[in-house]
Amino acid sequence: MNFEGRTAIVSGAGRGIGRSHALLLAELHAHVVVNDLGVDREGRGVDRVPAESVVAEIVAAGGSASANHSDVSSAEGAAELVEGAVQMFGGIDILINNAGVLTGHDFPFTPVDDLRRNLDVHLVGAFELTRAAWPHLRMSDAGRVVMTSSSGLFGDLDLIAYGSAKAGVVGLAAGLAAVGARDGVGVNTIAPIANTRMSDPDPVFDSFTPRDVSAVVAYLAHSDCQLNGVTLAAGGGRVARIAIGESAGHVQQDLTIEDVADNIDTICDTGELFVPNDMAGYFRAFLGRVSDRKRLP
Ligand SMILES: NC(=O)c1ccc[n+]([C@@H]2O[C@H](COP(=O)([O-])OP(=O)(O)OC[C@H]3O[C@@H](n4cnc5c(N)ncnc54)[C@H](O)[C@@H]3O)[C@@H](O)[C@H]2O)c1
Structure with missing residues (x-):
């Protein structure tokens, strides 16, 4: 399975899991737009080096890539990223919404700014970028979007803001999958676990490589993949489906x-x-x- 002739945007691809997606897609012959604002784990600061070094790494290995430093949480940043990709490579076939930040505070000490920052990057960012890219993804004969959620959606006492945003991403993907079924664009989601600066240096995850996650993302991004509206957990070489479902329940008249x-x-x-x-x-x-x-x- 390769990506010959395909163009992919990967947001937050200067480090961690996004970097690994960019390297794998480029290795499999995609043109890759490496977006990264270069912020710290909590979303502060700006740095052009991460995106540029990933592009340098891809080009040195004989691949095709271009750097972009937009903030994907703004409509302007998303539009600039999409326009740049189209100008550079002539279209967009694949969008990997990966950029993310992580802030953690115990509730009720979580300030609302925490929630806003997480919603802005994870949810608004994925919304804006997908909205800007959609007309191009529709024009592709195999438009694919991969969203990035997290096990944080299951709830954690330190990750109220992050988990809310990541649960929102699953809802966004569900709606976009319905639109995608109409427009011929596949929209799926991953909930990754990999050893990066975000996962904290926890020895349990030492062997959880970003590359294992990227294999799943590349599958979801491929034209052969016919899934739509599915969320896959990926980490440590394990892949499984996360699904929202409903129990059979109880039914009767005049319920008390x-x-x-x-x-x-x-x-x-x-x-x-x-x-x-x-x-x-x-x-x-x-x-x-x-x-x-x-x-x-
Ligand atoms: N590492 C894990 O185990 C894990 C678990 C669950 C979910 N995730 C998710 O996977 C994704 C990648 O995480 P990671 O572990 O590689 O983190 P990371 O911090 O190593 O990389 C995230 C990258 O996103 C970039 N970024 C942040 N905000 C941005 C913005 N507004 N515009 C452009 N770029 C921006 C950062 O500069 C950084 O390079 C995130 O969405 C994260 O929430 C990671």
Whole structure:
């Protein structure tokens, strides 16, 4: 599987996991636009060196790449990045929304600015960049978007702001997958785990290379990949699906508080989880279950 003739934008590709995506896609013959604002882990400062050194590394290995230093959380930055990519390589086939920051405070000491910073980079950034790139992705015969979420979406007491933004990314991807089904663009998400400055020097993750994550991202970015609206966990060589689903639940007429209490175990039993592809599919299933109620005595 290679990317001959394809152009990919990778945001936040100056370091860590994004750098690894850029190197792998370039190795597999894609033209790669290496975007990075060059901020610290919390999103402060600006540095042109990370993006430029990744481009130098790709070019030295015989690949094709161009650096960009836009802030993807702004509409102007996103537009500039997309315009630059189109001018340089003539179109966009692949967008990897990877740029990220991490701030952690125990709740209720999490300031709202923390939440805003995380939402701005992860959610608004992915929204703006995908919006700017969409007309070009539609024109590609195999437009692909890969979003970056996190296990933080499952909830952690230190990561309220980060986890909220990463859960938002999954919602954004679900909506864009519905649009993508109409427009011929595949939109999927990864929840990576890899040893970078963001994951903290935790020895448990020493062997979790960014490259293992990039293999999954490259698959999702490839024209052969027919998935849409799927979230894959990737880390340490393991790949698995993360899905939002609904239990079979309990249905009856004239539901009372006692009925809810009496059936709470059935209501919460995820043994028969239904994972809808989109909201329309969700409502079809929901209405089907409610109409079963009418057949009850
Ligand atoms: N490392 C992990 O285990 C892990 C786990 C879950 C999710 N993630 C996610 O994976 C992605 C990459 O993380 P990483 O570990 O490589 O982190 P990293 O800090 O090493 O790299 C992130 C890069 O994004 C860039 N960036 C930040 N804000 C930007 C902006 N507004 N515009 C352009 N570039 C910007 C930074 O300069 C940095 O180079 C992030 O979205 C992160 O939340 C990482």
